[in-house]
Amino acid sequence: MNILFSQRSSRWDSLLFPIEDNRFELTLQFRVRLIRIEPTSHFMDPGTYMNGDGFLRYLDGHRTIKLESWADLEWETYKRDFKSVIERNWGDRFVLIPNKPWYTPRAGSAPIPAPIKCSIAIQVVDFADQNPHFKFRCIHFHPDIQQSNFQSYASWYYGLGIITHEDLQFYWRLKATKVGKQQHQVEFGQILVLHEFGHILGFDHVNGESNEDWAYGVTVDQKADTMGIGYHFANRHAEPWERTLKRHLVRENRYDNTVKFIGQTNGPQIIPYWDNNWEFTPTPSASGSNQPVPIDDAVRGPAGVIWGHMANRPITE
Numbered sequence: 001m002n003i004l005f006s007q008r009s010s011r012w013d014s015l016l017f018p019i020e021d022n023r024f025e026l027t028l029q030f031r032v033r034l035i036r037i038e039p040t041s042h043f044m045d046p047g048t049y050m051n052g053d054g055f056l057r058y059l060d061g062h063r064t065i066k067l068e069s070w071a072d073l074e075w076e077t078y079k080r081d082f083k084s085v086i087e088r089n090w091g092d093r094f095v096l097i098p099n100k101p102w103y104t105p106r107a108g109s110a111p112i113p114a115p116i117k118c119s120i121a122i123q124v125v126d127f128a129d130q131n132p133h134f135k136f137r138c139i140h141f142h143p144d145i146q147q148s149n150f151q152s153y154a155s156w157y158y159g160l161g162i163i164t165h166e167d168l169q170f171y172w173r174l175k176a177t178k179v180g181k182q183q184h185q186v187e188f189g190q191i192l193v194l195h196e197f198g199h200i201l202g203f204d205h206v207n208g209e210s211n212e213d214w215a216y217g218v219t220v221d222q223k224a225d226t227m228g229i230g231y232h233f234a235n236r237h238a239e240p241w242e243r244t245l246k247r248h249l250v251r252e253n254r255y256d257n258t259v260k261f262i263g264q265t266n267g268p269q270i271i272p273y274w275d276n277n278w279e280f281t282p283t284p285s286a287s288g289s290n291q292p293v294p295i296d297d298a299v300r301g302p303a304g305v306i307w308g309h310m311a312n313r314p315i316t317e
């Protein structure tokens, strides 16, 4: 097996490097241009436009969004946070596991089944001539408007998206969701920019390629997905790294051709949703105990909420 360390493409660049004797790291590298949109900005995109009068308008004429200016310091912080939120949440989330030994650390040593850590590196750029892979227009909407009036989006096809000053924060959304035969009021936690970045990585919505409500998920599990309205990452989200790895490996013989890598999540994943109509049903434990889970066993979620009645609590030890 020969390894190409560095690769370029129009979607993202990538680096494959040994990080220890027995482990590799595959980093997807993005240059993302963040465009500061002010009330005076002008642009024309495939769904929205601005003509400098303080409003972002939808081409279909249905909605206008009143904007306000970014403060200079707020904008600089936003650009920094954009990088760290994406790198921390999409990066180091998955690992590619080989089905057999494929890497020889040094001449004469036996080949080993080295796993590959999946990372992301974001370089925020300000100008078009820095060859960004993707660009986001960043709006700061006026406090008068309801956030629900505007829907952030990202189009893999156009290499373009629009996000808001609130999209780097964790927030909760209440959605009536069918659980069994009943309708439950379920709150889903999400950091929206992670969903939009999922589109840049090539993912559609969890339940299909559409912007209709059903595409964001019907069941609790679908909605809880990061490509629904939640924060859950699944094994299938390692696919961009699986695909990118193929560009780095030069297979030289029949054995090399039988080496396969499967992406999986790197450790337990938090599932931040809260079912307001959840009822505790005791299940017999290994010791035969039927006691409800004591409150001390509750788990703290990412927003500081105690997950007392979460059906599928994350493993904490």
Ligand SMILES: [Zn+2]
Pocket (backbone or CB within 6 Å): 153, 154, 195, 196, 199, 205
């Ligand atoms: Zn989306």
